Amino acid sequence: MVAAFSTISRTGIPFPKSEYELRQRKVFEAMARAELDALMVTALGHLRYLTGYDGRGVYFAPFPLILVPGRVPTYVVREYEVQAVCANSCIDEIVPYTQEHDFANVCANVLKSYGLQRRRIGLELGCWNLAPADVNALQAQLPDLTIVDATRVVxxxxxxxxKLELEVMRDAMAMTDLAIRTFQEALRDGITEVEMGATIEAEVRKAGGEVRPNYTLVFGDRTKLPHGGAMDHPIRKNEPAMAEIGAAKHGYIAGLVRSAVLGQHPETESIHDLAVEALEAAVAAIKPGLTAAAVDAASRGVIERSGRLQVFRHRTGYQSGIHWSERGSLSLEPGVDDLLQVDMTLHMPIILFSESGYLFGSSEHVVVTEHGVEILSHTPHTLYRA
Incomplete structure (x- = not known):
C-alpha cells in the first residue's frame, strides 16, 4: 500500500523541490539509455542526491527509492523512520516495512503493483548499502525479474x-580552507594530533561550518599510516605532518590534502615535490571531452619519468559531491574511458610513499569548465614550513 505524507512539514530539505525533480528527470533519461523499466536506488549518497534524506536511519535494511517512468518516485522505508523521511525528503509516496525480513516482500509487492515482475530492473550492485542477501531475497520473491547492474546510472x-550544487561546494571549500589554515597556523612543537583536531573543529564551528568525521590528521612517524585518525601523539621539531580534511554542507564535502614540515625533513620534502609536480600535471590536463584515464596518465607520467615507480599506489582522483566518495562514481584511473564534462567536480589527492614508508602529498578540488578547471581552494598546494 502506497501512503502519501505530503502534509508533513519538510523541515530538512536543503534545496527547492524543483532541484530534486530536475535530478530525477535526468536519471529517468539515463534509465532510458540503459533500457531499464525501473531503477531501485539504494546507495546513501544517491538517495540523498535524489530526495534530500541523509539516510541516517538506514542501518537496518535498504531504503530503496523506486523510479518507474511515468510514475512519481516511491520510497520504501522502515516504518519507524517514515516521519523523518517525509520531513527530510521531497518524496510524497512512501511504502513502509516493519522488520528486516519484510523488506524483500514489500519491495516485490510494489514492483508487482506496477506490473514490473517480468521486466528489467536496475539495482546498484556495485554500491554500498545493498547486500547480496537483499538481492537474493528480492529475486526469490520475483523469479522472473531481470536484474541489471545499474551502479553507474545515478x-x-x-x-x-x-549551479546550486556548485555554490554549496564553494561554501564547503571555504570552510575546508579555514580548517587547513588553522592546521598550518597551529602547528608547533609538542602539539598533539588530538589537540590540533579540536582546534580545527572549533574554528570551523565558530565560522558556522562542520568538518566531516574521521578525517586524516597524522604527525611524525604516524604519517606512515593511510587514513590515520588523530591520536594523542605530539609533533616534534624536524618532523612531517599531513591532513586530509573535508568540510561539509548539505552532505557535499570539499576535501583537501595539505602537508607541512616542522623544521626540516628531507625525505618527505622530496616526495612532496614529486607529488606537487604530478598534481599540477593532472590539473593542467583537465578539459571537457578528455577521458578519466587521460587525466590519470598525466599525473602517472610524471611519476614514471622520475623513475620512482613504487611511490604511487592508487588512482589520481575521483568524482566528488555528496558524501566523501560513493562506490560506482567516476574514477581517474587507468582504463577508464568516461569523458569529463563541464561542471563535474573532482578531488585529486596525490599522496606518495617515500622510501621508508611516509605518506605525503597534496591535492586539489576542481570544477571542470569549458576551457579547463576552476580550482576551488584558495590555500596553496605547496609544502607548508613551520
Missing part, C-alpha cells in the same frame, strides 16, 4: 553539478 548524472 552516479553519471550526479557527476555534473547544478
Amino acid at each position: 552516479a553519471s548524472v550526479a557527476a555534473v553539478k547544478s
